[in-house]
Amino acid sequence: MLKQCLLPLAVSCIAFSGTSNAFKLLGPSWENGNVSYDTSFPGATPAGQNWSNAMRQAANKWGDQVDGLNITFTDNGFHACAGYTGAFPEDGNQNASGFYTQACDEAFGTDVIAVTLSRSFGSFYVESDIVFNSNESWSVYDGTTQSALDFRRVAVHEFGHLIGLDHEESNAAIMAPFIGSIFNPTSDDLNGARDIYSPATGGGSGGGSGGNPEPELRASLEEPSASQAASGITNIRGWAVGTNPISRVELYIDNKYIDNIPYGSERPDVGQSFPNYSNSEHSGFSMIYNWGNLSPGQHTMEIRAYDSAGRLETDSTTFNVHAFDNSFISDPTRVEILSDAKITNGRTITLDEVRADGKTYKVVLQWNTATQKWDIAEIN
Ligand SMILES: [Zn+2]
Numbered sequence: 322m323l324k325q326c327l328l329p330l331a332v333s334c335i336a337f338s339g340t341s342n343a344f345k346l347l348g349p350s351w352e353n354g355n356v357s358y359d360t361s362f363p364g365a366t367p368a369g370q371n372w373s374n375a376m377r378q379a380a381n382k383w384g385d386q387v388d389g390l391n392i393t394f395t396d397n398g399f400h401a402c403a404g405y406t407g408a409f410p411e412d413g414n415q416n417a418s419g420f421y422t423q424a425c426d427e428a429f430g431t432d433v434i435a436v437t438l439s440r441s442f443g444s445f446y447v448e449s450d451i452v453f454n455s456n457e458s459w460s461v462y463d464g465t466t467q468s469a470l471d472f473r474r475v476a477v478h479e480f481g482h483l484i485g486l487d488h489e490e491s492n493a494a495i496m497a498p499f500i501g502s503i504f505n506p507t508s509d510d511l512n513g514a515r516d517i518y519s520p521a522t523g524g525g526s527g528g529g530s531g532g533n534p535e536p537e538l539r540a541s542l543e544e545p546s547a548s549q550a551a552s553g554i555t556n557i558r559g560w561a562v563g564t565n566p567i568s569r570v571e572l573y574i575d576n577k578y579i580d581n582i583p584y585g586s587e588r589p590d591v592g593q594s595f596p597n598y599s600n601s602e603h604s605g606f607s608m609i610y611n612w613g614n615l616s617p618g619q620h621t622m623e624i625r626a627y628d629s630a631g632r633l634e635t636d637s638t639t640f641n642v643h644a645f646d647n648s649f650i651s652d653p654t655r656v657e658i659l660s661d662a663k664i665t666n667g668r669t670i671t672l673d674e675v676r677a678d679g680k681t682y683k684v685v686l687q688w689n690t691a692t693q694k695w696d697i698a699e700i701n
Pocket of ligand 1: 478482488496497498
């Protein structure tokens with residue numbers, strides 16, 4: 322594990338060599354420039370600015386100015402120390418941050434106000450987390466440093482480490498090892514980030530010249546289909562294929578990570594469409610989901626398919642949840658149709674009076690092409 326000891330108030334906590342007077346790189350980078358970051362920081366400054374927003378603003382100061390660096394945010398409550406201490410088991414390499422009294426498994430060094438903890442495999446980061454010292458007082462502001470530390474500029478500095486930048490002592494830089502009046506990435510900082518993620522404009526390393534064609538990756542979320550009414554317990558399903566084998570398919574509902582969807586079921590149709598892709602005839606994913614777990618109304622769903630090289634492809638949809646108040650009625654005698662069915666347009670069945678677990682509902686059934694059956698389209 323790499324530990325960047327960050328922005329101490331008085332002492333530099335990381336020694337580095339080299340005499341170059343420009344930005345310095347730590348070595349690893351995020352594959353394809355994709356960084357997913359969980360910003361579920363509870364709480365706000367005394368003035369009411371919430372930490373989560375400040376964290377996102379800090380990250381975007383890099384993401385908005387560096388081509389090829391794609392930062393996305395989640396709000397899943399992941400713990401920054403997951404996997405670093407016995408108290409918090411590994412959470413699947415999620416990048417997160419938080420205020421803690423110590424730097425996960427050990428004390429903050431003297432005057433250290435934040436630490437970025439990173440793990441990499443080969444030349445790519447696997448996980449990186451930022452821990453802020455909760456023994457300090459914090460606020461959010463621009464300009465000269467006050468007694469309460471500016472959380473956002475520290476976050477910009479830490480995010481600089483997270484994307485692969487080391488400390489810079491010669492040029493004006495947010496990556497200076499000490500906190501100061503700089504609160505944005507400077508041109509030297511941005512040149513460093515562009516050197517990693519936008520080789521075409523930043524010069525330097527990388528630069529996909531010649532060689533093999535770029536690997537491809539495709540993913541499709543088929544069910545629930547767009548604007549489908551989701552009710553009861555049904556399938557989430559689709560397929561993912563690519564030049565490289567698929568390593569996992571993640572499910573997100575309303576931007577919250579839910580689970581990995583089992584992958585590898587038979588899809589002869591996809592195999593025929595993409596005969597040159599790895600194992601495309603076994604490219605299906607599916608899992609059972611109880612829509613009653615979600616509140617009635619509109620929701621979004623996204624699947625994220627990753628290949629063996631860490632490339633990412635996504636597909637998403639919006640859908641409406643219709644559910645009885647009780648999401649799982651275990652006694653079948655608690656469900657009863659009390660009125661005659663009305664048929665409209667040959668495909669829609671309306672039941673004006675359905676008793677379900679002691680309450681009366683109007684239920685509309687509609688033919689669903691995706692599932693090949695009559696599904697509940699409305700519960701009122
Ligand atoms: Zn630092």
